[in-house]
Amino acid sequence: MDPHLFALDDALVIRPEAFRKTFPGESCDLFTLSNGAGLVVQITNYGCKIVSLLVPDRHHRWSDIVLGYDDIETYRDGNPYFGALIGRYANRIAGAAFSLHGTRYSLARNDGLHHLHGGIRGFHDRIWRARQSGPDCLELTYFSPDGEEGYPGNLEVQVRYRLTPANELILEYRATTDRPTVINLTNHSFFNLAGAGVSTILDTLLTINADRFTPVDEHFIPTGQLWEVSGTPLDFRTPAAIGARIDEDYSQLRWARGYDHNYQLNKNGSELSFAARAFEPVSGRIMEVYTTEPGLQLYSGNRLTGRTPFVGKGGKPYPRYGAFCLETQRFPDAINQPGFPSPVLNPGERYTSVTIYKFTTAG
Structure with missing residues (x-):
């Protein structure tokens, strides 16, 4: 078996150890969510990136259907947008x-x-604070200071990734600001x-x-x-x-x-x-x-x-x-x-x- 992988719910998913690394003052990790009904998603708090998304086919065979990398070092050096949360302004x-x-x-x-996509170091290139509140839910938050990449206002951002028994992956975003800005x-x-x-x-x-x-x-x-x-x-x-x-x-x-x-x-x-x-x-x-x-x-x-x-x-x-x-x-x-x-x-x-x-x- 690939040393990056381990078995979960009959599917092969990436080992969290490949994403556990501390950068100056900030720690990266990999979080695994499962709904117990055929859907598994892995997310890193580096850019809120969806690293893998395992979905069964019509014969109940699993495949990972999103592009990405096996470890955090490759994410830092590779395509910056694979699976990422884009902000402060996408496109x-x-x-x-x-x-x-x-x-x-x-x-x-x-x-x-x-x-x-938010600039040279947009939200895709920031380490977010993460809290897994259950096997099927992950919340991530980030504080974007006034002037970051040129944007006005201190911005508090939250995203929640949630799986449902109906094989839905739900992304819920919230944000507030102390000055008029764009988002x-x-x-x-x-x-x-x-x-x-x-x-x-x-x-x-x-x-x-x-x-x-x-x-x-x-x-x-x-x-x-x-x-x-x-x-x-x-x-x-x-x-x-x-x-x-x-x-x-x-x-x-x-x-x-x-x-x-x-x-x-x-x-x-x-x-x-x-x-x-x-x-x-x-x-x-x-x-x-x-x-x-x-x-x-x-x-x-x-x-x-x-x-x-x-x-x-x-x-x-x-x-x-x-x-x-x-x-x-x-x-x-x-x-x-x-x-x-x-x-x-x-x-x-x-x-x-x-x-x-x-x-x-x-x-």
Whole structure:
């Protein structure tokens, strides 16, 4: 058996010892949650990263369906976003700057001239305080000081990961601030329902509950418009294979080398509602996504290469199109786009967000 692994509920999971390391004043660890009904998830308090997610197929065989690494050292040196909690602001902010109540704020530039996923050391690169309150629940908290990565306000953040007997993984986010700020939290897990490192995701059938998306320019910055998905390769209102139209000659796909787009979900306000469904026909695994958020970012693993740092658990290479992401979110660059839903959090308010990943099988 791989020395990194041990058996739990008939599944092989990563040994916590591979993640137990103390950095200056902070300690990393790995936490294992199980619902006793077929779902096991492992999470490290380094960036709140989902390290492994074991889900049975239609024949009750387990597979780990998220990309990641076997130990904490590789996470520190590897792809920074595998399974991570992204913040203070997920996705892009144009020009790495915004104005709020008459004050101009400059953020870290880590994507050319722009700001991406909270900056150079966003929430994905911070060690969170963790408390496991039971076999199926983990709470993590972080204090983000005023000025971190250029953001205003002291921000108190909490995320809770919880499993249910219905094979749901529920992510609940909360945050408060002492100064007006912007916030957009998401989880950046890379999914492959056939199993991480097993195949590409091009044959996975995807449904997205959205009539419109936010088009981007060649630098992946939203134009501020909303376009109908009808008649475009971005139309997933009925199930379609991710790879069926990914090579079409369409400017939005050419610039991204695949899918990397935010959808405006069909919903009323901040209701918890259906966002997307992915079905992998060989394994029979189904993942449904429900969220209170207005947007969903589809990413098709366009920049995975199968070479370091995209070689993961068990030495498996993660090739181009080796995973997809479904990131529930506020819209990218919303603070600079007056027509988008506001991402502003003020003192006295509470940021709340819920996303559910529900797993079943078919066939």
